[in-house]
Amino acid sequence: MEAVFIVNFGIVGCGYIAGKHANALEQIANARLVAACDTDLKRRTSFEEQYGVSTYENYDDFLKNPDVEAVIICTPSGSHATLGEKAAHAGKHILLEKPFVLDINQGKNLVELCKSKRVKVGVVHPNRVKTVVRALNEAVSEGWFGKITHASAVLRWNRSSEYFNSAAWRGTLELDGGMLFNQAIHNIDLFNWLLGPVDEVFAYGATQLHKIEYEDVCVCTLKLKSGALGMIEAAITLYPENLEESLAVFGSQGTAVLGGKSLSKIKEWKFSKFSEADAKIQIDQLNNESDPMGHKVIIEDFIRAITCNQEPLVSGEEAMKVLYLLNAIYQSIKTNQPVKITTDWSENM
Missing domain, CATH: 3.30.360.10 (Dihydrodipicolinate Reductase; domain 2)
Known part of the structure; x- marks a missing residue:
């Protein structure tokens, strides 16, 4: 019987789009949502109550959670590069909501950092x-x-x-x-x-x-x-x-x-x-x-990228083409x- 590798995810940014990811994760057999992070107490509390996961106010503390293997970044676009770099340094795989980043140099640095840290980086483009x-x-x-x-x-x-x-x-x-x-x-x-x-x-x-x-x-x-x-x-x-x-x-x-x-x-x-x-x-x-559930398909593909050591559907390098x-x-x-x-x-x- 083929082994099933379960990937533990954490979500940073508990706004509207985070709910789509959390709902998708609940429908994927080999994925588990284990933690979330947001600086806003109201959003954090609501997310914790709805999805039953531990939540963090401080992103560095969130990244120290050894159970979190992959981070889904659902924060405002201008914060993606900094949060992504911290996740890569912590050895976490990174799935970013669109857009990848706002700055070419930041994008290049994040792609190269993820390569050096041997973590996957993907971007959410469900269309x-x-x-x-x-x-x-x-x-x-x-x-x-x-x-x-x-x-x-x-x-x-x-x-x-x-x-x-x-x-x-x-x-x-x-x-x-x-x-x-x-x-x-x-x-x-x-x-x-x-x-x-x-x-x-x-x-x-x-x-x-x-x-x-x-x-x-x-x-x-x-x-x-x-x-x-x-x-x-x-x-x-x-x-x-x-x-x-x-x-x-x-x-x-x-x-x-x-x-x-x-x-x-x-x-x-x-x-x-x-x-x-x-x-x-x-x-x-x-x-x-009917269209497939886009976020579910993207996350399933990202899990395969992690477990099979392959590139995700929209990798960091692929996303850079649109950034240019x-x-x-x-x-x-x-x-x-x-x-x-x-x-x-x-x-x-």
Whole structure:
């Protein structure tokens, strides 16, 4: 009988997203939630009562718990690098909620530190395992589109003043990072994963409605290394509620558009290799198939990375690719110039 390795997890940051991880861990046979950490007494107490785990106010004390083998970091984005480095030094595997980190040098340092400490580092991008996204990945990978000519990633959402006022870190550059790091990161990750790498970007960003430190609207054009062109549009100014999150790919032999308020349905699915009737059957099947529980799939994959000594679905190095892209977009907004995507460790990626 094959041995089952149980991985003990601790969660730092007991806010809304931590609940998704805790609920996912309860459904995984070879995972156990053993501890949590938060500086806020009310959140800490509520989490302890709901999930029955020991909780800590002090992160260093939390990391000293010998039962904690892997840490899930669910704190504001700007704290990820520091908390991740401390976890790595403590010999803990690290699963970070999106985004990975906000700064390229911090990201590089964390990836290299995790290598030297022989711990795994992964990033939570559950949209990669959505049913329709997996289908689009197959279509791109198998060459159904022929020559891909252009593609787009669009996020048209609403974030209210109440949302930004709900926590002091929201809307700040230091801890929130920007709309592209927070709301649009999943769609940008999918665009880069499916169609990248990107060669050059030119972007405009503006703060149109919200009293925040960063953009609430951004439009970006992209040149891909494949020769295709691309467009990213992101906004959190939509009235009165979220309108759509979409991803579209166009080629000489195919057209595909995924949409809905949260990228959940196929809107267009036409390929020369399929008849119209066959394509309709595929659309109906995919649109009626339930999505897997994204956080559960991500954690199960991370457990395999630990127990089988393999890379997680979105490793630190994989997440760095999006970080370089976002850095170039923000640089273009700042300079009003096209910006090439450059890395100084591309050989390692």
